[in-house]
Amino acid sequence: MLDIKWIRDNEEEFNSLLHKRGIKLDSNVILELDEEKRQLTTLVQQFQQAKNTKSKRLAGLKGKSNKEFEEVKRDVEHINEKLAELSTRISQSDKLQNIMDNLPNLPAKDVPYGTDESMNKIIRTFKEPNIIENAKEHFELGNELGMMDFEQTAKISGSRFVTLKGGLARLQRAIISFMLDTHTEEFEFEEMSPPVLVRPEAMYNTGQLPKLAEDSYVTEDGKFRLIPTGEVPLTNMVADSILKREDLPIRYVAYTECFRSEAGSAGRDTRGMIRNHQFGKVELVTITAPEESNLEHERMLNAAEEILKRLELPYRVMLLCTGDMGFQAQKTFDLEVWLPGQKKYREISSISNCGDFQARRMKARYREFGATNTTFVHTLNGSGLAVGRTIVAILENYQNADGSITIPEVLRPYMGGESTIQRIEK
Incomplete structure (x- = not known):
């Protein structure tokens, strides 16, 4: 607010x-x-x-x-x-x-003006895009492997859901463990395991309500909502609190299932795992003092980038323009990973500095050393990374002519030493 x-x-x-x-x-x-x-x-x-x-x-x-x-x-x-x-x-x-x-956060002074994503600014790139002859999209590869089920899953849950099997299910678990280990051991984030059902007040505190009400699922009695992102429960861990200056910054990381109605996305990414109603995400949240929030923003961006670097996936960093930022953000970096099957970059993470916008809603403050008055904290959040889209990127960038998928070297210890994912023989 x-x-x-x-x-x-x-x-x-x-x-x-x-x-x-x-x-x-x-x-x-x-x-x-x-x-x-x-x-x-x-x-x-x-x-x-x-x-x-x-x-x-x-x-x-x-x-x-x-x-x-x-x-x-x-x-x-x-x-x-x-x-x-x-x-x-x-x-x-x-x-x-x-x-x-219903008023969004105001943009930081260094955020470029723009009306849509076409006016975002490229900050840097990592690795040249992979050009693979006759590259297939991830859902084709998953289907041919016999490990990505949309048809039977649709009978259970409807469209925009997927069931992973065998090697891909294990790959998902490996990715989650790799991300959590990296963020906790090397970037000093504290691992959390929060609930995925929250009260409407928690959604209001982080800015998902009332503006974005249609994007989330609500229980019939109206008492709870399924989280659209781990940002909601993690940020609310400091709601209605007065923190000590010496306890800042607070850094949280969690893997959660997330749920979005995808209102307004009819006809977009209807095939595959890019835009599902349920998806997994490793979320980063930082609570800090105002004078440190810009540095923490860069630090969080670096943590998310490190995951992509170690997976050796080509990506680029984008600074979002004023017309493409999320409701709560005052400045946002997007990480876009290269997908050879689509022949384009696609978002895999958004890392945002929200300033004191969320803190005002949830009454989260801190007291400086020796001070009697209090100040609103700054909150930051970002994906580190979206797990489903990471699977998509690995499938498309590591696909082989025989239909197998090479496992990125950094994930092999989590995959029992296996180096490839092979087709299930029926």
């Missing part, structure tokens, strides 16, 4: 940054509603003070049947009526809250 006080003090900058994100809303609309709400709040406080004074006076007159007692009693009753009226007006005046809840 944005800081309303900052908006009051920086109207022109706010308007400019918001317009860069494609939001056509003027600060005057927000500030007028804010002024009205503050006036109502001030009136409530004044009436409450008057009520306290009158109530004390009334208590002193209790038991005395006189004119003054009756007058003070009527005054208290009148004040109660006004307080009820003002409270109703404040509770009904939710337009400001609705606007604030």
